[in-house]
Amino acid sequence: MSPPLWTWSRVAVLVSGVAGSGLFLTLAFRSVDLAGVKDALTAAQLWPWLPLGVLSYLIGHGVRGLRCRLLFGRDTPLSTATASNIVVVGYACNNILPARLGEFVRAGMLAERTGLPYAHALTVTFVERLLDGIAILVLLLGGAWVVGLAGWIQDLVNVCVIVFAVATAGLLLAIFASNSLLALAGAIGARIPAVSAPLIGLVAKVTQAASLLADPRRAVQIGALSLLVWLFEAGLFSSLLNAFGVDARFATSLLTMGVTNLGILAPSTPGFIGTFHLFCSEALQSQGIAAETSVAAAVLIHIGFYVPVTVWGAGSLIWYGTQLGNTLAAARRARHPQSLEFREGIPMHSLGVGEPPAPPRPADPIYEALTRGLLGIRPGPVDEDARAYATNFLEHQLASLSSYLRLQLRLGLLSFRVCVALRYWRPFSRLPVETQSTVVQWWAYGPFPLGRQLFRPIRSLVLLAYFDAPRAASVQLGTGPS
Template sequence: MPNFISRTLLTENWGSLQIRSWRFLIGVGVSLLLLLVLLFQVDLSEVGDALADANYWYLIPSIALYFVAVFFRAVRWRFLLSPLKVLQVSRLYPVVVIGYMANNLLPARLGELVRAYYLARREPIKASSALGTLAVERVYDGLTLLAWAAVAGPALLLLGEFDSTGGTARTTWIILAVLVVSLFVGALAFLTALATIPKFMVFFDRMLDFVPARFRPKIRELAYTFVDGLRVLSSPRKHLALFLLSMPVWAFEGTMYFLISYAFGIDDHFGSVGTLILVVMLVTATSNLATSLPSSIGGIGPFEVVAQQTLIALGIGGSLAGAYAGFLHLVALWLPVNLAGLALLWKQNLSLRGLTGSPSPDPLAGGVLATEGGGSLAPRSAGPNPESHP
């Protein structure tokens, strides 16, 4: 992990990206493989026609809606962090934006680590505790999307929109749905148990007896500070609050998908606005659940393929579906937050390397994102401390 981060994107000049890690190469490989799968299912001339005919005026309000969704992510994160420290949303918003930029540029969702470490730079919160809150955040994103799919999928089936889907494909969707539900429900149950049942940590301490003595203190501290970040899971009322706080996040992002569907004329293929809303709910759920597994870089590949296949199952042509999915992800979702993240880095006089230099004695920050020479990662040049910025 240390070599991967310090040798790839966390360099002094992030524009001179060095691809020296097998993890990075695997991420690139997964993205390229799935994009090739997508290309084999489209007619490039038809994709070009779809892009040429699209109404790009819808892009402006769509991007605005996405950043509203990011605002609600910061609101939800504030709630998750509240047992550790009550923070202003204005302090968290730039951390969320920069974290999403890093997620788009690093494989295996390592942007979550960047986000946790950057928060530890700005606030008196350990990076490992922040990482615990991000684990909860990811689980609730998954559960919210599953709820959307549970509403939209059966409704579209009853409306006859899946008539073109064969029995084998339908069975495959059902099996995948059961597996994904089991994964997220199991993860939530495990995190809740860690937060509320002391015996789990007693068992963990016993398991440390099998670890070499010199590693035990650091591992124990990492584990206990991570569990500190799970305090918000202490009651059913807080679980409900988290679920409700997740709804506006995806409502605004889903509305963005809805507007882009109008830009590509996908609304013409369905009989009513209500049906289109259900379609967008299902596409939002399936495409984002596909990127929840840490495989590719920025979700490129899994997002496009799953969004396209969902639309094909609903009767949309493969080329139009591919054009919509690619534009939605790469232009509307991926590019704006990256530009915003870079602007925030420039404003705070930081490089990607400087993001993760943590002033706190957090063993996770010091042990994982230390430079190879042992020093902490520092700002790009002398300038204002990023903690002084909102």
């Protein structure tokens, strides 16, 4: 039996949205002269500012697609164009459906297109929104720092600083100490049973999302793209302010964009009617722009924000042959990832799926050099197959250390590299084998305790693997005198 279309919770969401929009629209327009707003709109110079603004905004969506593809990983069959289209479908649905259902529609379509589980698509969507929040706060604070603030927006920014600090700390904790965060959620859940399941589910999702950012290089790329997305969106604001002849700095656009996007988190109708207008116009007024011009600008920016994306989203839906009903069904499935399932006969609830591990990176030449240096201490020929085997084993084993020990080892090897480079003016891996052996022998068996400590696991692993490699036992060792 299909669930009823209208449930109390859906009715409540709809009613609160309509009420919110009504309230915010009233607040936005209560003290302005409507005729003045109309005059400002009539006088606005739409060409070329409206097309430029819309273009900037749409480029931002292209960047969102690029970021989405990066978040889904390298092996996913998802082009940047498809990713952008799906992202836009999500935005379009937010414009026409209540309760930000577009986020779930987007996850549903992404799962459908990539073949990855809904839960993983939801995780990616979640991390996108998390990064968006942080990027908006960064740009808002940057804008505020340049143009200065007054009134309630100053209070809002103060709150934002705290939220930003907490969100960043939480994200770092989720990346580097996910278990501690889960433990905290578990401890809270143990004391307040009513929140246990949702809280742990949320933290699980956050930690899985954060794991997408554990690779520093990828995290920097995704972070930079997130800033770029919102810089392009600020481009829409900046361009349309020019249409009204407002001589505002780009920082004003950043500030307005940030305040508006935080403001539309409040309940409203689909398309953020009312909330968008109020927060956008108030931000502009706080910068000394006339009330009528501010409201007129808010109306025009909202049109630039609403219409192109909705049209693009509808086009994408048609292009992919996806009917809205199917998409909504996918969204409904995506919204309930915690359904009971059985694995090996064991009942369990899925809370989310992370991405597959990254493919191994090319081997660091230092491991081969260390292996050569160590094996060179013993006179006689070296079995190259066994040496290669030992090199691979060394790298694999050191990568298996716990995070803390791995960090210590990396720092130790960095010191080793620097010292060797300063002594020989060449990297260790480019030294002749004889010199490598001399260096390794000094570090591993010399008078310097930290050097001996650093080389203890290295020498042990290399010797174990070299002499237990299948060919080493027969070729290298011989049988000895009997």
